[in-house]
Amino acid sequence: MARKEKIEEYSGPAGGWGSMKSVTRHMLKQDAVRAAPLLPKQNKQDGFMCVSCAWAKPEPPHAAEFCENGAKATFFELTGKRTTPEFFTRHTLTELRTWTDHDLENQGRLTQPLRYNPETDRYEAVDWSEAMAEIGRELAAIRSRDPKRAVFYTSGRASLETSYMYQLFARIYGNNNLPDSSNMCHETTSVALPETIGQAVGTVRLEDFDQVSTLLFFGQNVGSNSPRMLHQLKDAVERGATIITFNPLKERGLVRFVDPQNPVQMLTPNETRISTLYHQVRAGGDIAVMVGIAKALVALDDEAQAQGAPRVLDTAFIAQHTAGLAEFDAYVRAQAWPDIEQESGVSRGDLEVVAGIYAKSPSVIGVYGMGLTQHKLGIDTVQMLTNLLLLRGNIGKPGAGICPVRGHSNVQGQRTVGIAERPELVPLDRLAEQFGFEPPREKGLNTVEACEAIVAGEVDAFVGLGGNFLRAIPDRDVMEANWPRMRLTVQIATKLNRSHLFCGDVAYLLPCLGRIEIDRQASGEQLVTMEDSTSVFHKSRGMQEPASEHLRSEPWIVAELAKATVPGESTVDWDGWVGDYGKVRDAIEGTWPDKFGGFNRRIHEPGGFPKPLPARERVWKTENGKANFKVPQALHASFDPGTDDKVLRLITLRSNDQFNTTVYGYRDRFRGIEGTRMVVLMNQGDIDRLGLKEGQEVGMQTVADDHVDRRMQGFKVVPYDIPAGCVGAYYPEANALIPLYQHAERSFTPAAKSVPVRMLKPEPGIV
Structure with a gap:
């Protein structure tokens, strides 16, 4: 479909009228x-949880507790359009x-279960009973040969139940092959934080934004990815807090904001300046930024000691x-x-100014997104932010802490209830006792490992609970070529x-x-639950x-x-x-009584109920019982060594008209x-x-050492305020340029924020 292009x-x-x-x-x-x-019921106690981002839900809520992208997600789910079986009679795959x-x-919306017919290259309608029977037979046959040859993927929106x-x-x-969308975004957080503070999630609750004096913002585009967070940032700024942002691009939501719920701002030129200071860091350079701030902070502490003044570090x-401080x-x-x-x-000079502000701030929150996690040394980068906070005791006190901003609406909660390829993260002995089976103890496949296994021909079945797996992963072209080698593929989806x-x-x-659709089962209309980015459980x-009358709930499909x-x-x-999802919640409570005590009762509390966060109480569940300083391996986190000025660092980006792989x-x-x-x-x-021109069509080729030629053509050159040596292109379109092996060390999170590429002149016939 041809579209009129305009770039200005x-x-x-x-926010503001543009959002409306x-x-x-x-x-x-x-x-x-x-x-x-x-929409007024979105993210409300008596309503439904947004199907897009996982940002926290305040209590009491705003009159309209939804953002522009949240409204788009609701309209996309409740669209009047239908993808019926007749659609597939008109179009081959x-x-x-x-x-x-x-x-x-x-x-x-999809309206009926469908089976692929390879002879016609079309999906055809099928009865639920027939579909379940054949899928069961196929999975059972694969299991009889080797249960490890099946993969069970989960997207970030499936409920806790x-x-x-x-x-x-x-x-x-018979396996722990449970890759999920967190493997592609905040798995780095899940590996980094347990080593430093003893828990895999952040320490910040929503109330901390009411007491924070300074926020250090790294690699997170709040305006597009979690716009409701702008309410907390706006309130903090108007209360006198300082926000210092480090990000390669100047993202609009971190510069200026007009609150659509504020009549004064909507009807006057009034707006809120979000960031007091905004520094455009080189892609992969956040470790160096934080080392610089720490170095300046140590110098200030030395000076204070020399002058007999109070220490800058919280000794x-x-x-x-x-x-580990020494x-x-x-x-x-x-x-x-x-x-x-x-x-x-x-x-x-700029980093010393930041250090000076930090040294005088009684409470500091470190906020970050995938701009820190999706690098070769993503773990080092996240741990470096922890180091910076520990220097002044900014974990475990009001108005302070570390705040990873999760993406999809329940991606954090899924890990809490057992979606994990690492068996040590799940109480397997308790599951065995509860349900009378012997759980597998061998590590399963994460997302990158699952992709590698599919390419190697070592996977026979893939079951996808939501999501757009082939579009979200790296090495798209390689994966699409190898995907049909599997015996069975099952996709559970709405569209x-x-x-x-x-x-x-x-x-x-x-x-x-x-x-957002009514789910009627034997005991009546059901509710489901999620965990937000600040570790609070909510109902929906x-x-x-x-x-369509032919739709079935996700719990029903999984059970069948x-x-x-x-x-x-x-x-x-x-x-x-x-028949009654409350019984599932009882089982969840039985598996994790410390986290879900009184689950069915407490989920009705206004504002939901919080998951225990030991580090928030300065209880460190690390091997040595302490919060640990960690020394980074290098000053930059990228696969690009930075020795060739023809190699640029590609940052994959989302637009404000999309959420994850969904392009609105x-x-x-x-x-x-x-x-x-x-x-x-x-x-x-x-x-x-490089001898290029604005508007010129160019290609990009990945710099990799695995002898695979990854290149894409058809990108239009757009001059932009981006650091020298860096380029930006949209996700998921540019995913074919990201090699599977270029991932964060130990966490396997794809390194999508600093992909080494060269610019290419157009090649006829190459796309």
Whole structure:
């Protein structure tokens, strides 16, 4: 579908009338006017949890506790459009592979279970009973040969109840192959933080934003990825807090914001400046930034000691609660300022100013996103932020802490209830006692390992609980070529996406209820639960009639798959659980009584109920019982060594008209790009130096040492305010340029924020 392209600078703020117009446009585009009355119930105690981001829900809530992208997600789920079996009689899968991501999902909600017919290259309608019986037979046959040859993937929006049932099904089946979307974003956090503070999640609750004096913001685009967080940032700024941002691009939401719920701001030129200081760090250079701040902080502490003034470092906290300062201090002192400036792209003077502000701030929160986690040394980067906070005791006190901002709405909660490939993260002995089976003890496959196994021909079955796996992962072209080698592929989804167009020998597309739709089971209408980014559990109740009478709930689908595949091999009461999800919550409480005590009662408390966070109480569940300083391996986190000025660091980006792989439209309002997503954002100096021109069509080729030629053509050069040596392109379009092996060490999170690439002149016939 041809679209009119327009690229021009956007000078407005985040929020404001631009946000209001966008919401209205998408409501009409999705034929979702009937959904508009439900928006006031979004993220409310008596309503439903947003199906997009996982940001926290305040109590009491704002009058409209939804953002522009949250409204788009609701309209996309409650769209009036339908993808019926008749759609597939008109289109083969081969043809549909030529469609864009947006055009596929824009066809609307799937209405009936579908089976792929390889002879016609089309999906065809099938009865639920027939689908479940064949899937069960196929999975059972694979299990009889080797249960480790099946993969059970989970996207980030499945509820706690569904996720718990799903991980039980996989383990009864016989493996821990439970990759999920967290493997692609915050798995780095899950590995880094247990070593430093003894827990895999952040320490910040929503109330800390009411007491914070300074926020250090790293690698997170709040305006597009978690816009409701702007309420807390705006309130903090207006209360006098300082926000200092480090990010390669100047993202609009971290610069200026107009609150759509504030009549004064909407009707006057009034707006809130979010960041007091904004430094554009070189991609992969955040370690150097934080080392520089720490080095300046240590110098201030030395000066204070020399003058007999109060110490800058929190020596009492460090002595009582931490270990490893001596080694870290020696490392920081040994780093040279020219190296720090070179790797970070930020001057010594600017970093010393930040250190001065930090030294005088009584409470500091460190906020970060995938700009820290998706690098080769992502773990080192996250631990470096922990180091910085520990220097002044900014973990475990009001208004302070570390705050990883999670992406999808329940991606953190799924790990809490057992979606994990590492068996040590799950109380397997308790599951064995509860349900009368022997759980597998061998480590399972994470997302990257699952992809490698599929390429190697070592996976026979893939079951996907939501998501758009083939579009979200690295090495897209390699994966798509190898995907059809599998015997069985099963996708559970609400809408059509590109992953559904590549099939195993036997392939099913199973349509499920959306979270906002009423879920009626034997005991009546059901509610489900999620965990937000600040480790608080919330309930969600469907409020709209289902898009089709043929849809089934995710718990029902998981239960039927289990009954068809592993009947009688545990004491799990699958039918009873489907009839009453409260029984699933009772089982979850039985597995984790310390986290879910009184689950069915407490989930009705206003504002939900919090998960225990030991580090918040300065209880460190580390091996040595202390919070640990960690010495980074290098000043930069990228695979690019930085020795060739023709090699640029590619940052994959999301627009404000998408969420994860779902592209709502072709208006990246904040960046002034409309009608296309095939652009490469470049520093004007790099454009000139490489002999390119604005608007020129170019390609990119990955610099890799595995002898695989990864290149893409068709990117239009757009001059942009981005650090020299860095370029930006949209995710997921640019995923084919990310090698599977270029991932964060130990966490296996794809290194999508500093991919080494070279620019190419156009090549005819190459796309």
